[in-house]
Amino acid sequence: MGNNEKGSSKSNISELELFADNGDVVLDPAEASRIRKKIDCKHIFSYVLMPLMCTLYFIQYLDKSTLGSSSILGILTATHLDANEYNWKAEHCVLSELPRFRISSKSSSPEIPCWKMAEFEHIHLVRSSSSSMFYTRNEQMLRVGYWYLMNGTAQIATGFISFGVLHIQTSGFQPWQWLMIITGILSFITAAAFWFLFPDSPTTAWFLTPEERVTAIQRVKVNQTGVGNKHFKKEQFYEAIRDPKTWGFALFSGISNVTNSISAQSPLITASFGFTYLQTSLLGIVGGLIEICTIWTGVNICARIPNSRAYIGAIYILPNIVGLLMVNLINWNDRIALLAGQYLNGLGTTSFVLMLSWLNAVTAGQTKKITVNAIMLCAYCIGNAAGPFMWKQKYKPRNHVPWAVIGACYVSTITLLLLLRLYMSRENRKRDAEPQDEAADTDVYVKQDGQGIPGHD
Numbered sequence: 001m002g003n004n005e006k007g008s009s010k011s012n013i014s015e016l017e018l019f020a021d022n023g024d025v026v027l028d029p030a031e032a033s034r035i036r037k038k039i040d041c042k043h044i045f046s047y048v049l050m051p052l053m054c055t056l057y058f059i060q061y062l063d064k065s066t067l068g069s070s071s072i073l074g075i076l077t078a079t080h081l082d083a084n085e086y087n088w089k090a091e092h093c094v095l096s097e098l099p100r101f102r103i104s105s106k107s108s109s110p111e112i113p114c115w116k117m118a119e120f121e122h123i124h125l126v127r128s129s130s131s132s133m134f135y136t137r138n139e140q141m142l143r144v145g146y147w148y149l150m151n152g153t154a155q156i157a158t159g160f161i162s163f164g165v166l167h168i169q170t171s172g173f174q175p176w177q178w179l180m181i182i183t184g185i186l187s188f189i190t191a192a193a194f195w196f197l198f199p200d201s202p203t204t205a206w207f208l209t210p211e212e213r214v215t216a217i218q219r220v221k222v223n224q225t226g227v228g229n230k231h232f233k234k235e236q237f238y239e240a241i242r243d244p245k246t247w248g249f250a251l252f253s254g255i256s257n258v259t260n261s262i263s264a265q266s267p268l269i270t271a272s273f274g275f276t277y278l279q280t281s282l283l284g285i286v287g288g289l290i291e292i293c294t295i296w297t298g299v300n301i302c303a304r305i306p307n308s309r310a311y312i313g314a315i316y317i318l319p320n321i322v323g324l325l326m327v328n329l330i331n332w333n334d335r336i337a338l339l340a341g342q343y344l345n346g347l348g349t350t351s352f353v354l355m356l357s358w359l360n361a362v363t364a365g366q367t368k369k370i371t372v373n374a375i376m377l378c379a380y381c382i383g384n385a386a387g388p389f390m391w392k393q394k395y396k397p398r399n400h401v402p403w404a405v406i407g408a409c410y411v412s413t414i415t416l417l418l419l420l421r422l423y424m425s426r427e428n429r430k431r432d433a434e435p436q437d438e439a440a441d442t443d444v445y446v447k448q449d450g451q452g453i454p455g456h457d
Helices: 002-020 029-040 049-070 083-096 111-134 137-165 175-197 210-223 234-242 244-258 261-272 277-304 309-329 335-344 349-361 366-390 400-433
Strands: none
Touching: 029 049, 029 210, 049 137, 049 175, 049 261, 111 210, 137 175, 137 277, 137 349, 234 366, 244 349, 244 366, 244 400, 261 277, 261 335, 261 366, 277 309, 277 335, 277 349, 309 335, 309 349, 309 400, 349 400, 366 400
16 A cells, blocks of 8 residues: 555656646746745744754754864863864764763764765755755745855854853763763754655645645746756766866865865864953854854845856955955954954855855756766865865964965955856857747746756856
8 A cells, every 4th residue: 555655646746747837827926925935934833944944054053063162162181182183083082082972983983974974965955956946046045045044043052052061060071072962962853853844845845735836836937947856867967077167166165165174273263362262152153143144145135136146255255365364464462353353254155155056046957956966065075174184283373374275265266256157158148149949938847857957147
């Protein structure tokens, strides 16, 4: 009976997609708006797409910032790490130094990079699939931006949690261990919520009626990306790896995430300015507020100014360069000015957010999306793996060499954004100059199992 039910479900989904593809159906704008709001969040007690995605991003960054915050909560002393060992071995040593948890460092070490890879891949693919299957291109940019606001929110939460655990007095259990337990519990709760509540596509969205699912599919016809065909298309794979913009975006992802090493070093850098650990914990909250404001303004500006992602992304990197110069050139005793320079280095995150929404908008075809996302994931991981190489003990306290490398990355990412825009503008002009195929029906809905067609910024 289970197999029959499964077959019936697949049949119903296929019929739903075919009905939604009917070009004669006129979509009521008011109804489309109502469905979009229901997809975002049905009501305050119904955790649907936006709340779930925001929670996932929040937990992901909370997990990511845990080790950085632990650096000022006693982990360096407890595990006998210097700066070099902290950058490379901290996660392994955390597990091996906790005999009360009965965890073997040898058995755990292979799991750690696998978990990190799987964590980012899940977030990356869920973001890509959900944004293109549930939202129009213009809506995608705002939603990706809103999801990334959770990075700043998590930074604020980490600051408060770190401040709180520093006041916990327990025998044999240190503040950094409490921090990891708290974030670990939250991660497990989030995983359970996703398992039971997150929909695969509009065709299986449990919170929509059959009629609403049809409307949800019709809403995103303008994307020409469909609702997710799972068949692997080798022609789309080859198209993805031959597409110059795939490698341009991947290069941007890799280089921009070399600078991401600042997030793990930020508490140590702030403390090196002369602030106490309690002060450093609370000062991290300000960085989170700045990130929220910059991402929110960036995505909303781009939503109002057509074809502006590359320019706005480049503009938001410029304050990073100013902050870098301040941290390196200002007198070391002027800790307030140094802190201001450190805060300015958080504005450039907006460019990465805009790049992600841009990539989603110009990539169609399920196989092509998966291929491009896989390449992006590799570049992301390479960038994050390379970053810690810079922060060596011999460069402290001013870290001129790491900051110089980061400065070169800032300039490179600005250049890449502008070159990508130039390339796609040129491709769009070529496409527009081609004679129009009179046999083509502009109302035809291109599913994700078809060839992806490049969009434009």
